[in-house]
Amino acid sequence: MNRRDFLKAVGVVSGGAVVAGCEPKKGTYKAIAPLFPLPEGRAPGEPYYIRTTCTECPAGCGVTVRVIDGVPIKLEGTPGHPVNDGSLCVRGQAGITRLYNPRRIQKPMRRKGADGWEEIEWEQAYGDIIAAVKRSRQEGKKNLYLSGRTSGMLGRLIDEFCQKTGFERLPEYEVFDYATLRRANELVFSIREVPSYNIAASDFLLTIGADVLQTFGSPVSQQKQIARAKRENGLKWVHAEPHVSLEGLQAHRRVALKPGSEPHLLSYLLAAYGKSVPGAPAADAPSVSRATGVSEDVLRDLAQQLRAAARPLVIAGGVSLAGENGLATAVLCAQLQSAGGMLTRLDFSRSLEMGRVGTLKDLQALSERLEKGQGGVLFIARTDPAGTAPEAMRFAEKMEKASYRVAFADAISATTEKCDLVLPLSHALESAGDEVPRKGLRGLVQPVIEKQLHDTKTEGDILLDLLDEMTAEREFRSFAAFLKQQWREAYGPGYEPQFSETGYREASAKPALPAARPVPPEVLKTAALPEGPTLVLTPSVRYFDGRSRNLKLLNEIPDPLTTITYGEWVSVSEEDARDLKLRDGDELEIAADSWTRVLPAKIQKHLPSGVMMVDRGVAGACPTKVDPATGGEIVWLTGVRVRRTGGAVKLPVMSGSPSQHGRGIIPDPVHLKKKGDGHDGDHEKGHGEGHHNLTLYPEQEYKDYRWAMAIDLDACNACGACVAACYVENNIGMTGRDQHLRGREMSWIRIEPFYDREDGADFLPMLCQQCDAAPCEAVCPVFATYHNPEGLNAQIYNRCVGTRYCANNCPYKVRRFNWFDYRPRRDPQLRQPHGDFTDSIEMPMDWVSNPLVSLRKRGVMEKCTFCVQRIREARDHAKDKGRKIEEGEVIPACAQTCPSEAIIFGNSLDPDSRVAKIIHQGTHRVFEELGTRPAVHYVNGPIPDAHFKDSERGEA
């Protein structure tokens, strides 16, 4: 073989080597030709928006659903909505995952054997019910209809159903029933309601135990009001509490009380107004100080501030009203409200719509009747008494005494476990309805998803069907038809366009000033809490009353105080931990009379010694008591026995350290002042040339845009809404408990708590800082991450080879690596209706994926992109109009949903943009001394022209 042959051969070979190409076979993808063209103004793959109302909690926020090709992909607050004006809370953002929740019941289920279920058809289900009703009629038993809080027209239908079929409609059961507060208002103002509090109008807010940021009243609205009042009225917020809560740590000042000593504080404050209430505890400083454990100076200071304030407001609620002295507290608070001239800020004309929500007394009565065997067919709709009612009531056992039990539910719960028949309910995004969050405001609920996911029905339709079957009369084709008719009656013809356009309808109500009247002194009787360890159930920002526990997304997001994600725990004070020699994760056995529970401990700073906290959402049925005076729940379990089991579990705690070790991550006033004095030109532009920023590298140069963000730490309440929004918007994988224990959470934005202050803590939202001189960019060997012409640290997922150098080199540790395939994928194995969360994403969770953001594969790095898909979308609109992107057109998911408008995003090259103004004011940037030049600026409020409406995008 000679040289020529050789060369020839080589030629052929290299030719062949080039051929190697690999992509899926041509035509394997299908392009579906729809039967009918899309309605006018819609294009395939282009998002459109539908108004509806959030049903995650009674607050009833307005929701604008982003829909693509008939599939809802994201919930956003409706701009201008009277309740939430564009924002949603963490639960609201996660609401969409309830629609796709794998734990949803997908077909009517009939009990089969001891604990087995069989899926049946609706007709069979109806048949069973009718048969059961007949039987119970013969037995002369009463058929009962128990439901959770019901508002809007559904209530009317239930009434109609009950009186036509001889069911008895029971008072509704709701865990947060405000029984005590309502009773107090009845006593004082003779209105048995919870007013909506006009915080926005006040300049001094004293909250006593009321978790105004989490579950109390209308959290999103209250957060918004607090933030705006801070900006406009310079609101000062003091939170007095017997435990430690998000509110306490977020308020300007936290006053720690002895549990049950609220009445003393209140009567002291009343005395400050020169008012003494007969029967109220002594109001002299020393005894109050002794009772509350608050120093006299603090008391005096507090009273003085309250008096000095022009438009003060006091709100008592939450755990403070759920104790032995709850009623006294509530009543005295009401008295104080009237004495302090705060009644104008108590709007009873807009008070919460409690429908027919009863109290635990009513549930007690029911369980006694069931005990006596009087219960025939028992309908239980949208509520879980067996799982949440006081454990002493033994409701689960008692309801089994009813002859036939039917549950209307969307997922398995303790209650459904005790039922003979479970009727699956459609999700709000699949059903028509309405929701009345407060008097005079009706929110529209309309079907959004094109075709239902499962074989489910709305409660209304089920009732209509049953009526049809039982009374053989059918007035309405469907519940939707019923609603239309009702609405027409209510608002007259032609209501529809506005209703579906805005998604709500508000009747103008004239606030009537309530008049306070003296109360019988005996209601003010207070008893000191017995000594010894006390366990308190705290309302849960993530799980509300436990109803959201089965949403994986909410388990994925850390609890704001402890940064625990999955699982249960009991928070223990530092002192107690020292006494019991506890480390995080050591198991504690907590026993109250017959009830015992083993929970891992988590040490919680600022928690008064002797008090332990369990998150309401994970507590389940506890030996809580019923307040005889009000029928409210007493969540303070006194005299519990606590001992270490010796066992320990690993808690998925996301925070690596509770302290910032003096690293100036949280801006302190001094720090800000130093930066503010304009000595370094840092703040003239978005990126600095401060003396400490000398560099050999060329400055970044930007033509039209430099995207930047400012975060107001004073406004930020660490509620976690931004985190949830980010997960849903960006298809972020949910990795599950096991991965979290290995430190492999995927959140692009996180909220870091630092317990360095004596009286509280600081919270800082941390996301990719989009540095000008980004350490991550230089080290990527393949340009998967690079600096884009608009200042973003772009991350091109499909270019990434996964060296992880960028993540190592990121001082903020905001880059996330796909250790496994976290992409939403179908996996029938994982479709058990309940049980622990598995590590891979379960069908049909794969529907919650934003087609404008690519799904990251295994082995690639991912990170916050400032929602580049939204920037791209805005640019697309702008180009159509032939102009540049304007202020407010691009709003990242986190900023969009933030209830306190703490996140401001914009183009820092545009001098008129809010972000540019803020930067000009002087801001704090984390680890600025490293010369990374972040584009995320932190300020401690207040922010100029804070009021800005959402862009057209919302109304599109």
Next chain:
Amino acid sequence: MLKRLGAWAVYAYFALFLAIIVALGSYWNYLYATPEQPIAFPHKTHVQVVNLKCDNCHLYTDKGRQAGIPSVQKCMECHQAVKTESPEIQKLTKYWEENREIEWAQIHKVPEYVYFSHKRHVTKGIPCETCHGQIGYEMVVHKAKSLSMGFCVTCHRQNNAPVDCYTCHK
């Protein structure tokens, strides 16, 4: 001896490579074989004979990211009457009567991680042929252009269109 041995080795080496090439070639043909379409739709007839414009049927070329596959109803608007005797049209009517959607095999496809907007390109006046080739003259659609990254970037560079990765990568 060395000579012979060495020669054998060399020949074996190249024989192996030739084998690989043949294998790749057949794989290649398999990969790029024009797939079977549910209905043999001739673009040529519609464009050349009937003189339809692209956006007569692909309604969204200038409205959104996707050009849009015409709905079955759209086809039936004409084919209720036209050429009803042809077996292919009968297939179509069958779909229509059974309310079934047609699943066309997609020929022109960019990967999942790529953002491509027909609107942006069409409104800039870029002819369909640039990416779809002489589709109007084809009886059977086939992929005329590679639609690879190089293909896009070259064109973007020539027309001073943005070449920032984020323009196309989402």
Next chain:
Amino acid sequence: MTEQAIEQHHRLERDILAAMSRPTGWYWVALGVSIAAFLMGMGLWLYMILTGMGVAGINNPVGWGVFIVDFVFWVGIAHSGTLISAVLFLFRARFRSRFNRAAEAMTIFAVMTAGLFPLIHLGRVWFAYWLFPYPNNHLIWPNFKSPLVWDVFAVSTYLTVSAVFWYVGLIPDLAIARRHAKNKIQMWAYRVFSLGWVGSVQQWKHYNKLYGLLACFATPLVVSVHSVVSWDFAMSVIPGWHTTIFAPYFVAGAILSGCAMVITLMVPMRKIFRLEEIITVKHFEGIAQMLLLTSLIVTYSYIVEYAIAFYSGNTYEISHFVYRLLGAEEPGHYRYAYWVMVACNSVIPLLLFFRKVRTSIPALFVMSLFVNVGMWLERFIIIVTSLARDFDPYAWGLYKPSFVEVGITIGSFGLFFTLFLLFCKTLPVLAITEIKEEYT
């Protein structure tokens, strides 16, 4: 040349080539074990490729773990080879001739092993070729700013050069081996690879020129390669990585570990192949002195690291180095690793000041093992603890190697020893011609 000189030459050849005689059972056992270990490692790698990096222990914030530790460790081992052969050749260090062949072999095998790890630790190894600059239809080049790209070039260059250097050195010995070949295949192979060496004056002239040139060419690489590797860390901003002394510090460390590995390999080899009177204690003493010297340099760097950290007044640096030394109250921190490392690399080698220790083969052998462990730990500490505690306290986290990482590490040793064992039986383990020169 005198009678007994020639006689001696023949004895030399016989003794050295005796090593290449038919292997004993133990050899097969050793080889079997090594190969098994190697295959297990590859199996685990395959498992990891199929399931995802998650099966390793790495996490946020510790994105690099045992894989990169192994990479640096093996590159380090690779060092002494070139040092002993090239540098000492230029310095005409006598004891060199006893070690250079094995050391160079060790170098090449170590680089090959090391080269695997950057691939193993890639999230998407099937795209590894993107790190090479080649014309592609994405119209993108690799990012030449990135130290990882420098690595690609540094390591590949090092492999090529040391391979060539080794082979050139082998040629005359191959010729001798050809003379002693036992069967046809050996005969053929040695003939092919000795490139028709006959030992003519002409050939020797060219040979010496080439060898000298290659030595000069290889010498800077000794410094460059590990400097580049050290820049993987020094170029970053992470406290504990971002420091100026890394290049010399790493080179010294590399030579230390290299010498240790040479001892670890040569002591048993000398025993098994009965090369006692060729490789004498005197020669080992030479290596031992180098070990001591580099150990002192490394110790010095340890001290300087702290000096820099504290002198800088940089909060992050200071708190990080305090953490390295003392760890934190919760369990599972790395302070013990640090103490063991100091013991192995700084304290124990001090014994070499005593001639008794220097000249006792068993002592040297044991010590070399300690140093090997110590040097592995050094890399572990630099890489893992630095990542475990960097700037943002919220993001702090710990790392524990998983069975996959351990298994693949064992596998890498398997590969290394497999290659070395094959080398022992196929090629002259000592540079015969050079040793001959000494006897004349």
